[in-house]
Amino acid sequence: MARFTRVFGVRTLRVGFVRGLRFRLAVSYVAFFAILLAAIGFFFWRHLKEEALVELEATAEADWGATVGYLRFIHEEPRWIYDPTDSDEAYTVERLRHVYLLADENGNLLEYSTIYESIGINSPETRDLIKRVLKTKRGTHDYSIQKDRDGVPYVIDAGWTQDEDKHKYFLAIGRSLAVPYRTVNDFTRTYLLLAPVMLVLASLFGWLLAGIAIQPVNSVAHAAQNVTGSNITVQIPLRGAGDELDHLIDSFNQMTERLHQSFEQIRRFSTDVSHELRTPITAIRGQLEVALFTAETPEQYRESIINAMEDIEKLSSIVRALLLLSQAESGQLALQKAPLDLAEVVTDLVDQFQIPAEEKDVHLTSSIEPCAPVEADRTQIERLLSNLLSNAVKYTPKGGSVRVVVGPAREPGWTKISVEDTGVGIPAENLPHIFDRFYRVRNAQTNTIQGLGLGLSFVAWIVEAHGGRIDVASNSGIGTRFTVLLPSGPETADPSPAESATLASNESRYS
Numbered sequence: 126m127a128r129f130t131r132v133f134g135v136r137t138l139r140v141g142f143v144r145g146l147r148f149r150l151a152v153s154y155v156a157f158f159a160i161l162l163a164a165i166g167f168f169f170w171r172h173l174k175e176e177a178l179v180e181l182e183a184t185a186e187a188d189w190g191a192t193v194g195y196l197r198f199i200h201e202e203p204r205w206i207y208d209p210t211d212s213d214e215a216y217t218v219e220r221l222r223h224v225y226l227l228a229d230e231n232g233n234l235l236e237y238s239t240i241y242e243s244i245g246i247n248s249p250e251t252r253d254l255i256k257r258v259l260k261t262k263r264g265t266h267d268y269s270i271q272k273d274r275d276g277v278p279y280v281i282d283a284g285w286t287q288d289e290d291k292h293k294y295f296l297a298i299g300r301s302l303a304v305p306y307r308t309v310n311d312f313t314r315t316y317l318l319l320a321p322v323m324l325v326l327a328s329l330f331g332w333l334l335a336g337i338a339i340q341p342v343n344s345v346a347h348a349a350q351n352v353t354g355s356n357i358t359v360q361i362p363l364r365g366a367g368d369e370l371d372h373l374i375d376s377f378n379q380m381t382e383r384l385h386q387s388f389e390q391i392r393r394f395s396t397d398v399s400h401e402l403r404t405p406i407t408a409i410r411g412q413l414e415v416a417l418f419t420a421e422t423p424e425q426y427r428e429s430i431i432n433a434m435e436d437i438e439k440l441s442s443i444v445r446a447l448l449l450l451s452q453a454e455s456g457q458l459a460l461q462k463a464p465l466d467l468a469e470v471v472t473d474l475v476d477q478f479q480i481p482a483e484e485k486d487v488h489l490t491s492s493i494e495p496c497a498p499v500e501a502d503r504t505q506i507e508r509l510l511s512n513l514l515s516n517a518v519k520y521t522p523k524g525g526s527v528r529v530v531v532g533p534a535r536e537p538g539w540t541k542i543s544v545e546d547t548g549v550g551i552p553a554e555n556l557p558h559i560f561d562r563f564y565r566v567r568n569a570q571t572n573t574i575q576g577l578g579l580g581l582s583f584v585a586w587i588v589e590a591h592g593g594r595i596d597v598a599s600n601s602g603i604g605t606r607f608t609v610l611l612p613s614g615p616e617t618a619d620p621s622p623a624e625s626a627t628l629a630s631n632e633s634r635y636s
Contacts (some may be wrong), residue, residue: 128416132510146342148334155332159324168318173312177305178280182268185282189266189298192221196296198288203227203235221513224279228255242297243273244281255295258283270302278302341370345377357385383453405440409433457494460502460590467497467540470506471531478514494532497540499611509587512580513544513607520605533613539593540613545606551599559597560585566598 195218197204205222206216226246227236232255237246245251250271258267267283283297341361348359359381361374416429475491482489499506517527525547534541553558560581584607588595592612599605 145330147339150335150338151328151331154334155324158327158331162320162323166313168314169316170309173309174267174306177302177309178270181280181302181305182282184300184301185280186266186279188221188300189282189284189296191217191284192225192296194285194579195221196227198292198294200291201229201288201290203294206586216573221298224281224301225298226251226295228295228391230259230294232256232259232295233472234468235294240273240279241297241474243275244271244279244299248447252445254283254297259285260297261285263287271299278306338370341374345373347526350378354370357381357388402440402443405436405443408436409440414437439602460505462500462502465499465501465503465506467499467501467506467542468495468531470503471510471529471542474507474510474514475529478518482518482527485518485521487518487521488526489518489529490526491529492531493558497531497533497613499540499591499613501611509584510542512584513609516580517546517548518542521546525604534610536610538613539610539613541610542611545604548606549599550601550603550605552601553599556597556599559593 132226151156159417159495188505195207197206204603205218207218209215222238224240224244225236225238226234226241228234232252234246254267254269258265261267261284263285265284269281269283270278271281272278279299279301281297281299283295285293285295287293344361348361351359360378363371363374365371412429414425414432416433420426420429471491471493475489475493479489514527514529521527527546530543530545532541588609588611594610596608597605598608
């Protein structure tokens with residue numbers, strides 16, 4: 126059963142031996158190896174046995190043919206025709222008659238050897254064999270395995286031949302299977318003796334391999350146990366094998382990197398929120414202290430209260446922005462997507478920003494291709510464009526220009542929005558962080574920091590929520606270009622009265 130122990134202050138999970146992954150891997154390997162050994166042993170045992178039988182059947186058939194060559198029938202009596210003085214020929218005839226049975230067409234026994242008598246010359250099996258063989262076509266052989274009184278197996282080749290008068294004779298020749306079967310049995314015995322030794326060696330080898338295989342897993346587990354809030358950047362070196370375990374280690378390293386970035390963002394966010402909220406609260410407190418301790422006239426009271434109200438409004442704006450951004454990132458702010466003509470929306474917003482642009486002597490132009498359909502939430506798209514246009518106008522000096530471009534992107538299925546200015550630009554070291562909360566770039570001309578640092582965070586969330594992409598390119602002192610790609614939607618028709626009312630409601634709510 127699994128249990129926890131504490132070693133050097135680290136809580137370690139100890140797993141029961143039988144339930145351990147190493148034990149199960151080793152058992153699986155040994156079980157597979159045992160099945161493989163049994164299958165190989167059975168295959169070779171069966172193969173050796175069949176090969177011995179086939180070889181003896183071929184030998185018995187050759188002996189049967191040789192017997193027919195030596196055997197003659199004179200007046201229906203069998204005679205062996207050979208040269209007794211020839212030792213080789215005499216030995217061959219003697220070998221052929223070693224397991225031998227001869228009967229006439231009526232089943233009467235004519236000749237038989239002592240060994241065949243031991244097998245059974247008058248047994249029902251032999252009688253049935255004689256009758257069955259004599260009814261077959263000439264040249265047909267019947268093979269069977271029979272045992273003598275001592276249990277020695279013999280392969281019997283039975284067939285029939287005939288004399289010159291066309292009388293049939295049953296002839297059976299046998300060969301002993303004792304020697305081939307002894308070889309098979311010796312192999313089986315040796316194999317069964319070696320199999321346990323091989324299984325023991327396989328068990329040790331499997332245990333070693335399983336330990337090597339799960340070592341990276343143990344490394345990941347050990348590293349995960351060492352992960353704390355102050356030590357979250359733990360990285361495990363890759364083995365270089367390029368296998369699944371390397372993929373696991375790489376995934377773990379990426380996870381710790383993401384956690385580190387998340388913790389760092391939370392830490393920075395907490396610090397920024399504390400700083401942003403402390404400033405207006407301190408200002409409010411100062412204004413109230415002034416009104417309480419130094420104000421003497423109604424005008425002084427009024428001025429202090431007005432200043433405090435301005436700081437309260439700034440504090441409320443921060444809280445509202447944080448709440449809205451938190452709802453957006455947690456999924457509580459649902460998008461109301463609908464077919465939308467982006468060209469119409471951008472045209473309206475460019476017209477709205479002409480006045481603040483003229484006040485700063487900034488030339489605001491646009492290049493908008495008609496009918497740029499997208500599937501989007503109009504309120505959020507307007508917020509996105511307003512933030513980009515507001516920043517472009519704010520950070521473009523007098524006499525500069527801002528240009529908005531809307532049209533299909535080079536990639537099929539995407540619509541592009543580009544907001545480009547000739548403003549102060551963004552230093553290269555700030556570009557990776559401009560979409561972080563409360564991250565603000567110092568104005569190179571005035572050496573001041575403006576805004577809350579939340580606008581581009583909203584922009585990034587809106588683009589991501591719509592399945593789009595955003596890119597920024599900037600050079601200090603030359604200008605900045607934000608490029609937004611949104612998935613194209615079906616072409617939008619003229620809005621119905623109900624849709625017009627909804628759009629008007631969204632516009633009034635946004636303003």
